[in-house]
Structure formats: structure tokens, C-alpha cells
Amino acid sequence: EVQLVQSGAEVKKPGESLKISCKGSGYSFTSYWIGWVRQMPGKGLEWMGIIYPGDSDTRYSPSFQGQVTISADKSISTAYLQWSSLKASDTAMYYCVRRSGGGDWFDPWGQGTLVTVSS
Amino acid sequence: QSALTQPASVSGSPGQSITISCTGTSSDVGSYNLVSWYQQHPGKAPKLMIYEGSKRPSGVSNRFSGSKSGNTASLTISGLQAEDEADYYCCSYAGSSTFVFGTGTKVTVL
Numbered sequence: 001e002v003q004l005v006q007s008g009a010e011v012k013k014p015g016e017s018l019k020i021s022c023k024g025s026g027y028s029f030t031s032y033w034i035g036w037v038r039q040m041p042g043k044g045l046e047w048m049g050i051i052y053p054g055d056s057d058t059r060y061s062p063s064f065q066g067q068v069t070i071s072a073d074k075s076i077s078t079a080y081l082q083w084s085s086l087k088a089s090d091t092a093m094y095y096c097v098r099r100s101g102g103g104d105w106f107d108p109w110g111q112g113t114l115v116t117v118s119s
Numbered sequence: 120q121s122a123l124t125q126p127a128s129v130s131g132s133p134g135q136s137i138t139i140s141c142t143g144t145s146s147d148v149g150s151y152n153l154v155s156w157y158q159q160h161p162g163k164a165p166k167l168m169i170y171e172g173s174k175r176p177s178g179v180s181n182r183f184s185g186s187k188s189g190n191t192a193s194l195t196i197s198g199l200q201a202e203d204e205a206d207y208y209c210c211s212y213a214g215s216s217t218f219v220f221g222t223g224t225k226v227t228v229l
Contacts (some may be wrong), residue, residue: 023222034218035218037220042171043211044122044206044208044220044221044222044223045157045159045165045220045223046122046220047210047217047218047219047220050216050217051219052216056221059216059218061120061217062120063120068176093135093166095165098215100170103153103170103171104151104153104170104171104212104218105153105155105159105167105168105171105210106155106171106210107167107176109164109165109166110164111164112164
């Protein structure tokens with residue numbers, strides 16, 4: 001079974017750094033793009049960016065370029081989303097998603113990681 | 120790269136059909152037949168319902184169908200059921216391995 005399992009919920013203070021993870025299993029991790037999607041409380045889905053673990057090719061939405069860093073460690077089949085200095089406005093649920101091979105849809109989705117930033 | 124435009128809400132009675140629109144531009148929806156649709160129930164991760172504009176993944180009811188005309192994609196739910204009450208999002212490929220989601224539509228079954 002293809003699965004994406006994300007790290008647990010985080011509570012951080014403004015200015016702190018954070019790295020959340022997404023571990024893929026049941027498929028060849030290096031052969032599929034992994035993306036990240038933000039959902040702020042009560043709001044819609046926002047596409048943040050995507051990485052191809054095979055060669056670390058990374059693309060960002062203009063809205064998130066420079067705000068976050070997407071990376072991957074193919075040796076442990078894990079993708080990451082990180083912040084160097086969190087803001088209260090980063091409070092959201094973050095989902096990782098697998099881009100279809102040869103297509104352009106997302107399936108499966110991780111279970112989500114809730115990030116809360118509060119002083 | 121602006122969000123695709125969807126109606127905030129659509130409602131219908133059980134058994135009826137509803138259609139959700141998703142309007143983009145010639146840089147995304149209009150350029151590619153690569154719109155996907157996702158269903159999200161409260162507190163759950165989104166679920167793929169339609170891909171490549173009109174294809175259904177295994178296990179998704181044939182009551183869900185997709186289409187596209189110009190810069191607008193549409194999701195139709197026929198034979199509306201209580202379990203269809205959820206939020207729905209479209210997503211389009213926008214070139215160079217980038218994507219854009221729609222603003223989301225809340226479907227209410229009356």
C-alpha cells in the first residue's frame with residue numbers, strides 16, 4: 001500500500017525554527033514528486049511547492065518562495081518542510097502529497113501535520 | 120499565480136444533481152487538460168475524486184463526473200447523497216511542475 005506518514009503536531013513560538021517530515025512507503029520514493037499543501041484554519045488548500053527526490057529538483061509557489069524550504073532525504077524516503085523563523089501566520093495544517101507518475105494529480109495525501117505558532 | 124475561482128457554496132436536495140465550476144486562466148486550466156478534484160470532509164485529509172479533467176480513480180462513485188470548457192472546469196455530482204456533503208477543491212497544473220488550487224466550494228445537502 002502506498003502511504004505518506006507525516007510527523008506529529010507541533011507547538012512553537014514566533015521566531016523559532018521547525019522542520020516537519022513526510023515518510024513515503026510502498027513505492028519507489030525517488031521516482032515520484034512530493035508536494036506540500038497548506039490549509040490555514042477554516043480556509044482552503046494552498047499549493048506550496050514540490051520536490052523530486054530523485055535529483056532534488058524543487059519548485060515553489062511564488063507565494064511561498066523564500067518563506068519555506070522543501071528538501072528530501074532519499075536514503076530514508078522522507079521529504080521535509082522547514083521554516084527558519086516561524087510567524088503566527090504560519091499556524092496551519094500542512095499536508096504532503098504524492099504527485100502521480102506521468103500525470104498531474106495528487107494521491108495519496110499524508111494525514112496532515114498541525115503547526116501552531118503562538119507566544 | 121492566483122487561486123482558481125470556485126463558488127463559495129452550492130446546495131441541493133438528495134437525488135438532485137449539482138455542478139461546481141472552477142475558473143482559471145489560459146496559463147493553467149485553459150492550457151492543460153489536467154484539472155483534478157478533491158473532496159474534504161471536516162477534520163480529514165482531502166481525497167482525490169477526479170483526475171485529468173474527467174477520469175475517476177478506482178473506488179470513486181460514478182455519480183462524480185468532470186468536464187472542461189475553455190478556462191473553466193466543472194465537477195458534477197449526480198444523485199446527491201448526504202455523504203457528499205463536504206468541501207470540494209479543484210487543482211490545475213500550471214506548467215513547470217507547479218500547481219494551483221481553487222478557492223473551494225462547500226456542498227450542502229438540504
